[in-house]
Amino acid sequence: MVSLASPKKPTTTKETTMKKQYNAKLNKVIRIDEEQIQNHLGELVRDTVEETLNKLLDAEADQLCNAARYERTELRKDTRAGYYERGLQTRAGEVKLKVPKLRQQKFETAIIERYKRRESSVEEALIEMYLAGVSVRRVEDITQALWGTRVSPGTVSNLNKKIYKRIEEWRNRPIDEPFPYLYLDGIVLKRTWGGEVRNVSVLVAIGVSASGYRKILGVCEGAKEDRAGWSGFLRHLKERGLSDVQLIISDACLGLVESIAEFYPTAKWQRCTVHFYRNVFSVVPSARMKDVTIMLKAIHASEDRDAALDKAASVCRKLEQMKLKQAAEKIRASIQETLTYYDFPSAHWRRIRTNNPLERIMREIRRRTNVVGAFPDGNSALMLVAARLRHIASTRWSTRRYLNMELLDKMELKKRMEAA
Secondary structure (H helix, E strand, O other), X not given: OOOOOOXXXXXXXXXXXXXXXXXXXXXXXXXXXXXXXXXXXXXXXXXXXXXXXXXXXXXXXXXXXXXXXXXXXXXXXXXXXXXXXXXXXXXXXXXXXXXXXXXXXXXXXXXXXXXXXHHHHHXXXXXXXXHOOOOHHHHHHHHHHHHOOOOOHHHHHHHHHXXXXXXXXXXXXXXXXXXXXXXXXXXXXXXXXXXXXXXXXXXXEEEEOXXXXXXXXXXXXXOOOOHHHHHHHHHHHHHOOOOOOOEEEEOOOOOXXXXXHHHOOOOEXXXXXXXXXXXXXXXXXXXXXXXXXXXXXXXXXXXXXXXXXXXHHHHHHHHHHXXXXXXXXXXXXXXXXXXXXXXXXXHHHHHXXXXXXXXXXXXXXXXXXXXXOEEOOHHHHHHHHHHHHHHHHOOHHHOOEOOOOHHHHHHHXXXXXXXX
16 A cells, blocks of 8 residues: 655754754743742642631631621620631641630630641650650651651650650549449560660550440559559559449459459459460460360350359369360369459450450550660650550540440449348
């Protein structure tokens, strides 16, 4: 087939030179300053965001007053008293908020609440970076990349002091309501001491309040998880107001049971069944692990304490027939410690027979602290754990009802009536 397209005319050197000269002249006439355009666009976006947010604040103030500004109406509930300025970091940069002030009521807005949550997350991130050994210069670079604001070395130092103060205030806040259920556990971290790496324990307590919500009650440093460490921790909780504890759930930590009797003599103790199983498994061959697991779970699936004890006796006999005498001895020695939950409402059993609610939190803390490795001192370890617990306490974790505690009240009332 013959192509009818006309042949392309070759470009000469002269034409190429003329084209370059033309483009050079054109560039002199039309110059695009990309940086200036970006700055201008950023300023436009920032102004728009600032204007929109301030209009939203005004609208919220009008709603609280039940009237627009300067509007005269009998339905008005409050009047304006000026405003104060507050900075807010946005993706478009920092904007100035004009927060209205009211004469009779406090002005609260979702915009400021979001600011507070953002401020809290920034603080937590900064303290984690600082305690993890990140240099101040690196912290500046990270904050610039994440939030668009470069934090100065002086700001980092002052912020850490402020954070430490806030964490100490949070750790020592009063406990002003009863907590029938108390979960206790500890985590062992590494710290450097005289050029050597040593262990430091951080002890943690969470509780279920009389209204059924979980709360983080305390965190303290302990040299190790012994009687002195647990006694100091329980004293710390009691002095802050922890009372009406009916059940304490924990592992069989050294000295813990004796400390419980000293500070909360009327409280019962529930040994975590999961930790109990692990203790039994320590003398069980891996080939028999599955069979023994089923047998142990059958004990704690019984309908009441007597049935559980009968089942435990049966399991022990069977283990002896399987030549697992050590496992049978461990069950006989400690089974009573794992059955205390039967004294409480059956709807609560699944959640009070193990330390799982606290174990999940401790795994999250372990994930964070593994990044650090060895802490420079025990206080640094305590501050990082406390910072993480404080963050968890501010999430939905503490706002969801965990147990219906009315069942416990009804059980207590029934016992008193039967005793009378």
